[in-house]
Amino acid sequence: MTSRDFREDIEGYRKLKEEITILQKYAVERTWERGLVNRVIERLHPKRLDLVVSEVREETASAKTLRLVSPRGYLPPFQAGQYINLFVTLAGVRTARPYSIVSSPAQTAYYDITVRRVDEGFVSNYLLDEVKPGDRFESTGPEGQFFYNPLFHGHDLVFIAGGSGITPFMSMIRDVTDRGIDRTIHIIYGSRNPGDIIFGDELADRTSRHRNLTYTPVISEPPPSYKGHTGFITAALMQELVGDIAGKMFYLCGPEEMYRFCLPELAAMNVPGKRIRCEVFGPPKDISTEPGWPESLSKDTTVTVALRGGPTLSALRGEPLIVSLERAGIAVPNACRSGECSLCRTKLLSGEVFQPAGVKVRKSDRQFGYIHACMAYPLTDLEILI
Amino acid sequence: MADYDVIVIGAGNGGLTAAADLARRGVKVLLLERHNVPGGCATSFVRGRFEFEVALHQLSGLGTPEKPGPLRGLMHRLGVLGKVDFVEEDTLYRTLIPGTFSVTLKANKVELVATLKDKFPDEGSAIEKFFDLVWDFSTQMISVYYLKDPETSKEKYPLYFKYALKTSQEVLDSFFKDPFLKMAIASYWGYVGLPPSRLSFTDLAILLWAYTEFKPYHMKGGSQALSNAILDSFIAAGGNVHFNCGAKEIVLSEGRARGVITENGDEISAWAVISNASTISTYTELLDSAAVDRDTLRMLGSRSLGPSAVCVYCGLDCEPGDLGIDVSTQFITLNTDMEHQFASWRTLDTPETCGMTCYDVADPEFSPAGACQIVLIVLQYADHWYAIPPTQYAETKYRYAQGLLNIAERAYPGFIDALEEVEVSTPLTHLRYLGHPGGAFYGFDQYAKDSNLFVSPLSGIEGLYFAGAWAGMGGFQPTLESGVAAARAAQGYLEKRGAL
Numbered sequence: 001m002t003s004r005d006f007r008e009d010i011e012g013y014r015k016l017k018e019e020i021t022i023l024q025k026y027a028v029e030r031t032w033e034r035g036l037v038n039r040v041i042e043r044l045h046p047k048r049l050d051l052v053v054s055e056v057r058e059e060t061a062s063a064k065t066l067r068l069v070s071p072r073g074y075l076p077p078f079q080a081g082q083y084i085n086l087f088v089t090l091a092g093v094r095t096a097r098p099y100s101i102v103s104s105p106a107q108t109a110y111y112d113i114t115v116r117r118v119d120e121g122f123v124s125n126y127l128l129d130e131v132k133p134g135d136r137f138e139s140t141g142p143e144g145q146f147f148y149n150p151l152f153h154g155h156d157l158v159f160i161a162g163g164s165g166i167t168p169f170m171s172m173i174r175d176v177t178d179r180g181i182d183r184t185i186h187i188i189y190g191s192r193n194p195g196d197i198i199f200g201d202e203l204a205d206r207t208s209r210h211r212n213l214t215y216t217p218v219i220s221e222p223p224p225s226y227k228g229h230t231g232f233i234t235a236a237l238m239q240e241l242v243g244d245i246a247g248k249m250f251y252l253c254g255p256e257e258m259y260r261f262c263l264p265e266l267a268a269m270n271v272p273g274k275r276i277r278c279e280v281f282g283p284p285k286d287i288s289t290e291p292g293w294p295e296s297l298s299k300d301t302t303v304t305v306a307l308r309g310g311p312t313l314s315a316l317r318g319e320p321l322i323v324s325l326e327r328a329g330i331a332v333p334n335a336c337r338s339g340e341c342s343l344c345r346t347k348l349l350s351g352e353v354f355q356p357a358g359v360k361v362r363k364s365d366r367q368f369g370y371i372h373a374c375m376a377y378p379l380t381d382l383e384i385l386i
Numbered sequence: 387m388a389d390y391d392v393i394v395i396g397a398g399n400g401g402l403t404a405a406a407d408l409a410r411r412g413v414k415v416l417l418l419e420r421h422n423v424p425g426g427c428a429t430s431f432v433r434g435r436f437e438f439e440v441a442l443h444q445l446s447g448l449g450t451p452e453k454p455g456p457l458r459g460l461m462h463r464l465g466v467l468g469k470v471d472f473v474e475e476d477t478l479y480r481t482l483i484p485g486t487f488s489v490t491l492k493a494n495k496v497e498l499v500a501t502l503k504d505k506f507p508d509e510g511s512a513i514e515k516f517f518d519l520v521w522d523f524s525t526q527m528i529s530v531y532y533l534k535d536p537e538t539s540k541e542k543y544p545l546y547f548k549y550a551l552k553t554s555q556e557v558l559d560s561f562f563k564d565p566f567l568k569m570a571i572a573s574y575w576g577y578v579g580l581p582p583s584r585l586s587f588t589d590l591a592i593l594l595w596a597y598t599e600f601k602p603y604h605m606k607g608g609s610q611a612l613s614n615a616i617l618d619s620f621i622a623a624g625g626n627v628h629f630n631c632g633a634k635e636i637v638l639s640e641g642r643a644r645g646v647i648t649e650n651g652d653e654i655s656a657w658a659v660i661s662n663a664s665t666i667s668t669y670t671e672l673l674d675s676a677a678v679d680r681d682t683l684r685m686l687g688s689r690s691l692g693p694s695a696v697c698v699y700c701g702l703d704c705e706p707g708d709l710g711i712d713v714s715t716q717f718i719t720l721n722t723d724m725e726h727q728f729a730s731w732r733t734l735d736t737p738e739t740c741g742m743t744c745y746d747v748a749d750p751e752f753s754p755a756g757a758c759q760i761v762l763i764v765l766q767y768a769d770h771w772y773a774i775p776p777t778q779y780a781e782t783k784y785r786y787a788q789g790l791l792n793i794a795e796r797a798y799p800g801f802i803d804a805l806e807e808v809e810v811s812t813p814l815t816h817l818r819y820l821g822h823p824g825g826a827f828y829g830f831d832q833y834a835k836d837s838n839l840f841v842s843p844l845s846g847i848e849g850l851y852f853a854g855a856w857a858g859m860g861g862f863q864p865t866l867e868s869g870v871a872a873a874r875a876a877q878g879y880l881e882k883r884g885a886l
Contacts, residue, residue, distance in 0.1 A: 006530075007839060009540045012551035016835045020688065023835075033823060034670045041818050043776045077777050108777075145433065150784045151698075151791060152805040153438030274703045274806035309626075333422060333630055342432070345422050347621075360432040364611035366616055385621075386629075 031117035034137070044076055051137045054110065063116040063164065064128055065102065066135050067372050068137070075108040078142030080171040081279075084111065085335045090126055095326045097123045098282075098336055100167035100253075101142065102199075104174035114198060115374050116164040142336045146279040147252065148172060148183075150280040153249045153277075158242050159187040160233055160262055162254020166198050168279060169253065177210045186242050190218045190258065194226065208363065216241055233258070235265040280338035283320050287377050290356045297379060304381045308349060315378050321346070321353065322373040325386075332373055332386060339375035346373045351382035389415045390626075390656040391885060392876050393646045395633040395672070398426025398820070399862060400853030401662030402616040403869025404876070406464050409625035413877060413886065416654060417625060418646065419561075420632035425613030426662070426820060426854075427827050428862065433807040435754050436701035439761065440811075441827065442609040443577070443743045444602035445716055446593070447863040448472060455600035456532070457863050460870060465622075466615040471606035474751045478597050481570045483722070484796040489570050490713055493601050495521065506567045516561045516571070517594075523549050524595035527588060549810035551834050554582040555591040565722040572724065573717040576741055577861065578832045579693045579765055581728040586834035600658040602715065604745055606752070609862070632821075636661070636672045636850065657885040658849040658876045664822045664829065665856040673847070674786075682846045689836050692860065693731055694813030694825030695766040698787045700760045700794075701753070701807035706744050709798040711760070716742040718797050734786055737764045740793040757806065762790040768813035768824035783810050830861025843871070849883075851876050 007013050055067040069075075083098040103112035107120060115127045146168055148157070159169045166189055176183050191197045196218055207215040218229040218237065229237060242248060250271055259278060266276055284290055288299040299318025306312040307330065315324035322332055322344055333343040339359035348369045353376040355361065361372055394405040397419035405417040423429055427441035449455030461467045478498065480490040489505050491498040499517050503510040526546040529535045540547040549557065554575070558568045572582045574593040581589070605611045621627065628648070636659050637645040645655035661668040669678050669686060706712065719727065719739040727739045746758035753759045774782050787810040794801045816825030830836050843857040853872040854865050880886045 006538045006540075010547050010550050012838075013839075016551060016840065020835050020840060023688035024681075024684040028685045029683045029687045030666050031670050031675045031683065033666060034675075037667065037817060037821055037823055039773060040814065044779060044814060045818050077779065149806045149808055151787055151810075152802065175809055272703065274804075340432075343422055361431060362430055362437055362607070362610055364430075364607035366546045367607065367611070368614040370614075385627075 002162070006164075026123045035281070037077045038262075043074070046076060046141045049075065049139045049141060051111075051139055053131055053133050053135045053137070053379055055133060056131065059114060060116075061195060062128075063170075063198050065112050065114045066127065066131060067110050067112050068139075068256045069110045071136075075111060076109075076141055077108055078105050079147035080105045080175040081147035081168040082142040082144040082170070083336075084113070084142055084223065085337070086113070086123075087138045088123055088126065090122065093327055094329075094331060095123065095323070096139075096334060096337070099356050100144075100171065100279075101298065102167045102170040104171060104178050106175060106178055107330070114164065114167050114170075116198065140335045143341060144252070144279075145340065146277060155182065156184045156248045157186070158248050159185060160190075160238075160250060160252045160254070160258075161187065162190045162258035163192075163196065163235075164198065165252075165254030165258070165279070165281075169251070170199055170202075173206060173213065177206050177213060182212070184212045186214045186216070188216045188218060188233055188241060190220060190254065192219070192221050192224065194219060214241070220303065233262055233265070235268045238265065239269060245269055245275075249275050249277065251277045251279075253333075255283070256281055256284055280336055282338050283375060284356060287318050287354065290354075292357070293354060299377075305378060307384045308383060308385045315382075317378060319377070320374050321371070321376045321378055321382075321384075324378075325373065330386070332376055337374045339372045342372060344373040345370050346376075347385040349383040349385055351378065351380045353377055353382065354379050388416050388645070388655040388885070389659050390654065391656045391767070391880055392416075392660060393418065393633075393656040394660045394662060394853075395636075395646065395668075396420075396426065396662030396736045396854070397424040397613070397627070398662045398854055399428050399613075399865035400855075400857075400869040400872065401426070401660065402613060402620065403460070404480075404660045404662070404851075404853045404873040405625055405627075405868050405869075406616050406623065407870050407873035408618040408877060409584050409620050409623035410463075411873075411877065413880070415620070416656070417620065417627040418631050418633050418648065419627065419629050420649075420821065421819070422629045423610075423613075424617045424627075424629075425610055428609035428613045430608040430610040433699070433809055433810070434701060435757065436807050437525070437608065437743060438699040438701075438759060438760055438809065440606035440697075441490065442604055442862055443741070443761075443763075444475065444597065444743070445472070445604060445862050446596050446602065448601050448603045449600040449683055450474070453600075455596070457600075457866065460866060462881045463870070464616055465619040466612065469615040469618065469701060470611050471691045472603045473606060473713045473745075475602040475604070475748045477713045478594075478602065479573055479717055480713045481573045482716055482718045482797055483720065484718065484793075487566050491570070493598050497597055498598065502567065502570065504671050506564055509562055509564060509567060512561045513567075516557075519545065519549070519557075520591045520594050523591050527592065545574065546630070548593075549587050550839075552587045554585045557587045558582060563698075569719070569722045569724060575724065576717060576765060577715040579828055579860070580832055581724045583725060584728075584833065586836070586837070588837075589832065604714075604748070606749060608745075621807055632693060633663070634671060638673070638677055638847070641848060642676070643711045643847055657883060658851065660851045660853050660872045661845075662852075662854045664826075664854075665852060666823050666885065667821060668845075668850075677847070679774070680844060685841065689830040691768070691824040692826040692828040692831045693767050694816045694827060695763050695765045695811075696737075696783075696786055696790065698762040698790045699807075699809045699811070700801075700805055702758050702760060702801070702804040703756065703806045704758065704800075704804045705750075705756060706747050706760075709800050709804065711742075711744050711749060711758075714744055716797075718742055718793055720793070723724050732767050732770060734770055734782065737786065737793065738823070739764055740790050742794060742797070760794070762794055764790060766813055766827070768817065771813045779814070781813070783812050786812075822856075827855065829855035829857075832859060844866070844875070849879060851879075
C-alpha cells in the first residue's frame with residue numbers, strides 16, 4: 001500500500017469506518033455462544049443416545065419388545081417409521097443393527113423396539129435371550145427415510161408388511177389413530193403362520209375403533225382350519241382390498257422375498273414408481289445369488305484387506321466388508337447397514353468389490369472409488385482408506 | 387519438529403482447496419473433517435433414484451477454455467481440470483411473478499440489454515447506461531481489488547471510487563423508475579443475502595458482470611464431484627485426511643498456533659493451522675478466549691450472522707419441459723417489495739419468494755431419463771428456528787416447505803403432482819452439517835462494512851489462518867479462492883519460520 005491509504009478516497013468509506021467503530025464499541029462478545037451450536041443439534045439430532053432397557057414384553061413366541069428410556073431423561077423426537085441403530089458388543093465384536101421404533105412419536109419418554117428371532121441372528125438372538133431390564137445400550141439418534149411425508153404422500157396410504165416388517169408401520173398407525181389424523185390406512189400384513197403375527201390383537205382392536213384403518217392379515221402357510229386370506233400378497237388381492245389406486249401411496253417393508261414378489265405385482269396394477277416407498281432391508285441373505293455376482297467366485301473364500309496406515313485383515317467374499325472390519329475391531333460409523341445412509345462411505349484404493357443394485361452411492365463417489373462398506377463385498381484383495 | 391507442517395480443520399471448499407494447494411507444493415498436510423464426506427456445503431445426497439445437489443446453484447468465475455475466468459486457473463492449479471465435467475448455462479435467470487411478470491436474461495450483455503429494452507421501452511437509454519456502468523465499474527474494480535494496481539487513485543479509477551460503497555438501491559433509483567425493472571436487474575440479491583437497500587453496488591455489479599462474462603456453470607455429478615476431485619488431488623499429492631475426526635482445540639505455544647487436539651483427544655503438532663470452521667467457533671470453541679485479544683472479540687461481536695435457508699429438494703417424474711421449465715435458474719416472487727421479502731427471512735410466515743434451480747435444463751443427464759431435479763430455496767435467518775420446540779420441528783418444516791411448493795405450483799401448474807421425492811433442509815439442517823452458528827453458509831451478513839476492504843481476513847494469532855466464507859465472502863468462487871489465499875499465507879509463514 002502506498003503512503004496514503006487509497007481507501008480513504010472511496011465515497012462513503014469514512015462513514016462506514018465510523019459505523020464500524022460504533023458497532024465495535026457496543027459489541028457483545030460472542031464468547032457467550034460457546035457450546036450453543038452443539039446444544040441446538042443435541043436436542044434434535046444427537047449423534048449417540050444412551051439407553052436403558054426399562055421393560056421387556058413378549059409379543060409372540062419369537063418376538064419381544066424392548067422399551068428403552070434415557071438415563072438423562074431426554075430422547076429426541078422422530079418421525080414415525082424411523083429407526084435407531086443399536087450398538088452391541090458380542091464375543092468381543094462391536095457391531096450394530098437398525099431397529100424401527102414401534103412406539104408412537106407423540107411421546108418420547110421412551111422408544112419401543114421390537115426384535116424378532118432370525119435364523120443364526122447374531123444380534124437378534126442376543127437381544128431376545130439375554131437382555132433384561134436395566135441393561136444399557138448405545139444407539140444412533142433416529143434415522144431413516146421411511147416415513148410419511150405430508151408434502152406429497154397424500155391422505156390414502158397402503159401399507160404392505162411382511163414378518164417383522166410390521167414394525168415401522170406400527171409407529172405410523174399408532175400416530176394416526178392416537179392423534180385422530182385425517183389419513184386413511186390399509187394395512188396388508190403377510191406372515192408365514194398365524195402365530196407369527198406381531199401386534200395382531202392391537203391391529204384388530206384399533207381397526208374396530210377407527211374407520212380410517214383397515215387390517216388384513218395374509219398367511220402364506222396356513223393351518224388347515226385357517227379362515228382368512230392365504231397365499232402371497234398378489235395384485236388381485238391388493239386390488240380387491242384397496243380398490244382404485246389413484247392418489248394412493250404404497251409403502252413396503254419386509255424381507256427381501258416380499259419385495260421381489262410384490263414390486264412386480266404393483267407394477268402389474270400400474271402403480272407408478274413415484275407412489276411406492278420401500279424401506280431398506282439390510283444385506284441379502286446370500287449375496288452370490290444377486291444378479292451381477294461373478295459366477296466363478298465362491299462366496300466362502302477369503303481375500304486380504306489392507307487399511308492404509310493400519311492393519312491388514314482377512315475377509316470373506318460373501319460377507320459385507322463392514323462385518324469383516326468389525327470383526328477385526330475396526331469401527332466404521334454406520335446407521336442403516338443397507339447401503340442408504342452413507343455413513344460407512346470408505347475409499348477403495350485398490351481392488352474390486354461387488355455392490356448389489358440399489359446401493360445408494362453418489363455418482364462421483366463411484367467415479368472416485370468410494371464404496372459403502374455395509375453393502376460392498378470384496379471380490380479381490382483390497383486396499384482401503386478409512 | 388512437528389507431526390505436520392500444516393493442519394487444516396474442515397474439508398469445506400476453503401479447507402479442501404487450502405489443503406490440496408499446500409500438499410501439491412510439497413507441504414506436509416493433515417486435513418481433519420468431522421463428517422465422513424468432504425465438501426461442507428459442496429456435497430450431495432441420494433434419495434430414491436435422485437442424487438440431490440445440496441448447495442451449488444450457479445458457479446461463477448470459471449469462464450470458457452477460450453476465455454478463462456479466475457476459477458479455471460485455480461482448478462488447474464489444484465489439478466482437477468479434466469476430472470470434473472463442467473456444464474455451461476447460457477442464461478443468467480428468469481425473474482417471474484406468476485401471472486404478472488416474466489423476463490429471462492441471457493448470459494450475454496448485448497442480448498440481456500436488448501431483452502430489457504424490449505420489455506421496458508420507456509427506460510431504454512437508462513438500461514444501456516446502467517449496464518455500461520456495470521461493465522466499466524467492474525473492470526475498474528478488478529484492477530483495484532484483484533490485480534491490486536499499485537497506482538490506484540481516484541483519478542485513475544473514478545467509477546470505482548464513486549460507486550464502490552453506494553447501495554444498489556441508490557444506483558437503481560438514480561437510473562430507473564419501474565419497480566419491475568429494478569427487481570429484474572437486482573434479482574441476484576438473493577445470492578448475497580441482502581436486499582438492494584443494503585447490498586453494495588459492488589456486489590450487484592460484480593455478480594451481473596462476472597456471471598455474464600464467465601457464464602454460470604454447474605458440474606456433472608454436482609458439487610460433490612468437485613469436492614471429491616479436490617480431495618483426490620490432495621491424497622495423490624501425499625496429503626493425509628482423517629474423516630469422522632473433528633478438532634476440539636487449537637494448541638497455542640508462545641502465542642503461536644502449533645497444533646490441534648482432536649475430538650478423540652489426540653494431540654497433533656504442526657507449524658501452522660488453517661481453520662475452515664467459522665471464525666466464531668474458531669475463536670470461542672477451538673481457542674481459549676483468554677488468548678484472543680479484545681479487538682478481535684469486538685470485531686467478531688460487531689458483525690451479524692448471515693442467513694441460512696430452507697431448501698426443498700424435489701425429484702420429479704417428468705422432464706422440465708413437460709412443466710414448461712426451460713431455464714436453469716429462476717427467481718419467483720409474489721410481489722416487487724424486496725424489503726418485505728428480506729424482512730420475511732426472519733419469520734415463519736408463508737414464503738413469498740422462491741428461488742428455483744433445475745439442473746436438468748442444461749444437463750439432461752443430471753437425473754435419470756424422464757425425470758428431473760429441482761431445488762426450491764428461500765433464505766431464512768436461524769433465530770426463529772432455534773425457538774421451535776423439537777417436537778414441533780418436523781411439522782413447522784413441512785408447513786414452511788409447503789409454501790414454497792405452492793409458489794412453484796402457481797408458476798408451473800402440475801409441479802406438485804409430479805413429485806417423486808421431496809427432502810427439506812432448514813437453517814437447523816445446515817447448522818447440523820456445517821457446524822456454523824445460525825447455519826449461516828455465507829458466514830457473516832455480507833455488508834460492505836464486513837468486506838475485506840474493512841476487515842482483514844487474518845486471524846491476529848501467528849500461525850493461524852482462515853479459509854471459507856467467514857473470513858471473506860460467501861459462495862463457491864470466493865470460498866474456493868479463500869483456500870488458496872490461506873495456503874499462500876501459511877506457506878509464506880512456514881518459509882519465514884524456516885519450517886520448510
